[in-house]
Amino acid sequence: MAGKTAEPGVIWARPERTGRGPKPAFTRADIAAAAVRVADAQGLDAVSMRHVAGELGCGTMSLYNYVPRKEDLYELMVDAVSAEHELWEPSGDWRADMRRVAGQTRALMHRHPWMPRLMSPIYGFSPNALRYLEHCLACLDPLEAAYGMKMQLVGMLNGCVTSYVATELAAAERTRSLPWSAEEENAVRIAYLGSQVATGAYPRLAASFAEDQGPIDLDGAFEMMLGRLLDAFDPRN
Amino acid sequence: MAGKTAEPGVIWARPERTGRGPKPAFTRADIAAAAVRVADAQGLDAVSMRHVAGELGCGTMSLYNYVPRKEDLYELMVDAVSAEHELWEPSGDWRADMRRVAGQTRALMHRHPWMPRLMSPIYGFSPNALRYLEHCLACLDPLEAAYGMKMQLVGMLNGCVTSYVATELAAAERTRSLPWSAEEENAVRIAYLGSQVATGAYPRLAASFAEDQGPIDLDGAFEMMLGRLLDAFDPRN
DNA sequence: TCCTAGTTACGTACAGCGTACGTAGTGCGC
DNA sequence: GCGCACTACGTACGCTGTACGTAACTAGGA
Structure with a gap:
C-alpha cells in the first residue's frame, strides 16, 4: 500500500510514533539535530532531504516517515534551536x-x-x-x-x-x-x-x-x- | 564563445545594456513587471526562470542576458514594487x-x-x-x-x-x-x-x-x- | 499461537529547478 | 565591409521535493 502522504496538520499535533511495527531508528530530536548540524556547517540551502538523510545515515525516503513535508523539517529545526x-x-x-x-x-x-x-x-x-x-x-x-x-x-x-x-x-x-x-x-x-x-x-x-x-x-x-x-x-x- | 557567467556585483551597477549587437527585446522594467505578475498571480514559488521567460514569451536562457542570477531577479522585483x-x-x-x-x-x-x-x-x-x-x-x-x-x-x-x-x-x-x-x-x-x-x-x-x-x-x-x-x-x- | 494489519525502511522514478555551455544570427564601430 | 560584441535560445547536467511500490518487521486480536 502507498504510505499516507501530505494532509493538513501541524507536525506537533501528530504523536512522535505509534506502537505498531518495527522500532523507529531515530527520534524527532535526532532528525532536528542532524538538520541543524547541516545548516550550521554548510548553510540553509544545503539542508535537503537527501543531505539530512545522509547525515543521519539512512535512505532519503525514510525521512518522510518522520517528517511529512520539508517545511516541517524547518519547523523541527527552529524548535530544536529554540530550546x-x-x-x-x-x-x-x-x-x-x-x-x-x-x-x-x-x-x-x-x-x-x-x-x-x-x-x-x-x-x-x-x-x-x-x-x-x-x-x-x-x-x-x-x-x-x-x-x-x-x-x-x-x-x-x-x-x-x-x-x-x-x-x-x-x-x-x-x-x-x-x-x-x-x-x-x-x-x-x-x-x-x-x-x-x-x-x-x-x-x-x-x-x-x-x-x-x-x-x-x-x-x-x-x-x-x-x-x-x-x-x-x-x-x- | 561561452557567455559571461556569474561574477561579484550588484545588478544595479552594470548598465542596463550596451550599444553593440541587436536591440534587446525587453527592458529591465519589462522583466521585473513579468516576474511581479507571476508572483502576484501564482505566488513567489511560481517565480522560476522558465516561468518568467514564458510570461515574457522568450526562451528560458534568454533571461540570463538581462539577469545574471535568479537572486537578481528578486532584487528587480523588490525594486519594481518599491516604485x-x-x-x-x-x-x-x-x-x-x-x-x-x-x-x-x-x-x-x-x-x-x-x-x-x-x-x-x-x-x-x-x-x-x-x-x-x-x-x-x-x-x-x-x-x-x-x-x-x-x-x-x-x-x-x-x-x-x-x-x-x-x-x-x-x-x-x-x-x-x-x-x-x-x-x-x-x-x-x-x-x-x-x-x-x-x-x-x-x-x-x-x-x-x-x-x-x-x-x-x-x-x-x-x-x-x-x-x-x-x-x-x-x-x- | 498464529494471523494480519499497520508500520518501517528504502529504491525507483518523475517533474521541475538553476544554470553552464555551445551555436547561430545580428548590427555597431572601425 | 570586416570583425567582434552582443543577442537569442536549445541542450544538458546535477540537484531538488516527493509520489509510489516493495519488502521486512512486529504488536494486537482471534
Whole structure:
C-alpha cells in the first residue's frame, strides 16, 4: 500500500510514533539535530532531504516517515534551536529581563545564522516556542498591562531583533557558497553605493554616510534599539 | 564563445545594456513587471526562470542576458514594487509622515504578499530603495537627531512593519498552492494550540487567549504599534 | 499461537529547478 | 565591409521535493 502522504496538520499535533511495527531508528530530536548540524556547517540551502538523510545515515525516503513535508523539517529545526533559550526565574525588573531575552535571541541567531530566514514566515507554535512565549509573559508580570499589549511587546521585540540580526548577518549569509568572497562582494556593493550617493541625488543619505566614520558599534546600537523599544511600553513615560 | 557567467556585483551597477549587437527585446522594467505578475498571480514559488521567460514569451536562457542570477531577479522585483511608494513633500510633522510611510508599506505588502519574504534577506540598495530612504530622511528633517539615529528609526520601522505584515499574511501565503484550504489549515492549528494551552502548562498564554474574545482589529493594532515605535524616538518623551 | 494489519525502511522514478555551455544570427564601430 | 560584441535560445547536467511500490518487521486480536 502507498504510505499516507501530505494532509493538513501541524507536525506537533501528530504523536512522535505509534506502537505498531518495527522500532523507529531515530527520534524527532535526532532528525532536528542532524538538520541543524547541516545548516550550521554548510548553510540553509544545503539542508535537503537527501543531505539530512545522509547525515543521519539512512535512505532519503525514510525521512518522510518522520517528517511529512520539508517545511516541517524547518519547523523541527527552529524548535530544536529554540530550546537553547535559557529560561530563568523572572527578576521582577521586566525591562532587564526583556533585555536579557533579546540578547539571548541575538546570540542564538549568531550561532545559527540561518534562523532569521526561517523565523519570519513560520511564526511557530512549537513546544519550545510556547515555552519561550510563556517565559516572556512571566517576565512581564510586573508590567501592568493587558496580555494583548504584552503579546504586542513580545512580537515587536522579536520582529525588531530578527530584522536587526538579519541585516547584521545579511552579507555573510548571502555570500555563503558563492564563488567569490564576502569581502569582494561587499567592496563592490560599497563602491556602487558610493557612486550613487556621489551623484548628489540623495543629499541626506550622503550626509548620513559622511556622518558616521568609525567602525559601527553593533552591540551598542542593538542595546540602544532595545532601550527605545522598551521605553515605548513603559507606563512611566 | 561561452557567455559571461556569474561574477561579484550588484545588478544595479552594470548598465542596463550596451550599444553593440541587436536591440534587446525587453527592458529591465519589462522583466521585473513579468516576474511581479507571476508572483502576484501564482505566488513567489511560481517565480522560476522558465516561468518568467514564458510570461515574457522568450526562451528560458534568454533571461540570463538581462539577469545574471535568479537572486537578481528578486532584487528587480523588490525594486519594481518599491516604485509604488508614493513620495510627497514632507509636511513638517515627522510623526504623521512616518505613519503615512508605514501605512503605504503595509498596503504595498498586502498588494504583493510575497514581499516580506524577499525583504528580510536583501536589505537592498536598489534605486527605488535609495529614493525611499532619502524620502524618509526628508520626512525626518524636523526631528532633531543625528542621521545615525534616524536610520535606526527607519530600520526599526521597516523591520516591525515587515514582521507585522508577515504574520498578518502568514497563513494565506503558507497555504498557497497547497492541496487544502487555508481555513482547514488554520482550524487544525487553532485546535492544536487550544489543546496545548488546555494542558495548563502555559497559564499566562491561556489567560491571554481567554482575554481577547472578539475579532482582532488588525488596523488598530498596527496603528498602535506605530505609535509606540514613534514614541520611542520622540525627544519630547 | 498464529494471523494480519499497520508500520518501517528504502529504491525507483518523475517533474521541475538553476544554470553552464555551445551555436547561430545580428548590427555597431572601425 | 570586416570583425567582434552582443543577442537569442536549445541542450544538458546535477540537484531538488516527493509520489509510489516493495519488502521486512512486529504488536494486537482471534
